[in-house]
Amino acid sequence: MTGLNPKRAGMLAAAGAALMMLGGTAFAQPLTVVELFTSQGCSSCPPANANLIKVKDEPGVLALSFNVTYWDYLGWKDIFGREEFTQRQVRYEPSLGRSGPFTPQVVVNGGADAVGAASGEIEQLISASGRTNGPTLSLDGGKISIGAGSAPAGSADVWLVRYNKGVLEVPVARGENTGRTLPHANVVHSLEKLGSWSGDATTLPLPAANGGLSTAVLVQAQGGGPILAAAAD
Template identity: 80%
Template sequence: MTGRNARPGRLWLASAAFVALAATAGAASAQPLTVVELFTSQGCSSCPPANANLIKVKDRPGVLALSFNVTYWDYLGWKDIFGRQEFTQRQVNYEPSLGHDGPFTPQVVVNGSADAVGARSGEIERLISASPHAQGPALSLGQGKISIGSGKAPGGQADIWLVRYAKGVVEVPVARGENTGRTLPHGNVVHSLQRLGSWSGQATTLPLPAATGGLSTAVLVQSPGGGPILAAAAD
């Protein structure tokens, strides 16, 4: 075989390798996500260990870790700078199905269906290991749209939630309240939560609003009223 004839063979092999790598990357990005939600507060003295535990798992493949800062400890003297009433309400909605009379911090909820006290060493890892992968519809984000495949919507419908969060770790100095004088780390802090609509089981495409302020995006398909998360995707 001459050098001229050998070159196309090398190009074909290179192209085949590229296609294989692309397919592998696509399969990795389609990996089902385990959603770990930490309900925390800068005014809660037992929350810093839970914040640290979430930070340990936030970069784990297949895990979407989110910090939701609640507002009900603000009266202790420090108003949580990330706290929002809609985050508090999200936690309140979870409590009946999880067997609790009311919300508490720190609380970690995995896939909307199991919870633990997030400050306990190993509790987040245990829940992640024990939680089955979501069995909901295919879900993807891209090209300015949200694509949801067909499937079964428990009860006939599910909520579609848009989450904007700051990927990474931010340090917050606390000047008053139970954590006076401490600088608290927070991982993947949620800045906004918006219900975009509902999914009835049919394949659906929705516009994905552009993110601002350098925030990252996650979309959750979830049974209403604080039920299990059926599917999740993040950019």
């Protein structure tokens, strides 16, 4: 069998890279999705928040902070907390072997979890979990394009995530973190189910983002199962 000479191989690799860049996210590589369930009312959460900040800019990592509501009774209402984020965490717990939700909790690709507060813990979970390996997924021209593949149990959910890319710092006036200013990475502001994917190539409209928020889309097995594919703008 005749192989390519090194010069020819290099030219083809460069051309492939250029095509990927021209498509924006249309040719995006699979991501590792790291979700941190956290609360400003939880004194154990700041170390996990800080650890998520460390990995948020790693290539191939989509890091998201979901602030939950069940610690609000301690005296501080989390300003980013949403009941739908709490319910997202609750749906994860049975498949992860947990008896109920807790904070902090890091979930990677919807299938593995850790507390996430120890140094290097999130990095280890990312390394062990790898990247999503489901259908191709792209966000381009106001639409979501999902390639053909195998949908667990015949159907998967398509989730739209709007988040504030970067780090936000919140001074806390009451509760367990009184007097502290807590940093948060890539804070999620909204979560919406857009539709479903049955395994056939599918296109869905992508609503325009408001307020300068960034966009991520997740294709995920139903009931809080594994994340099959993810893309972000």
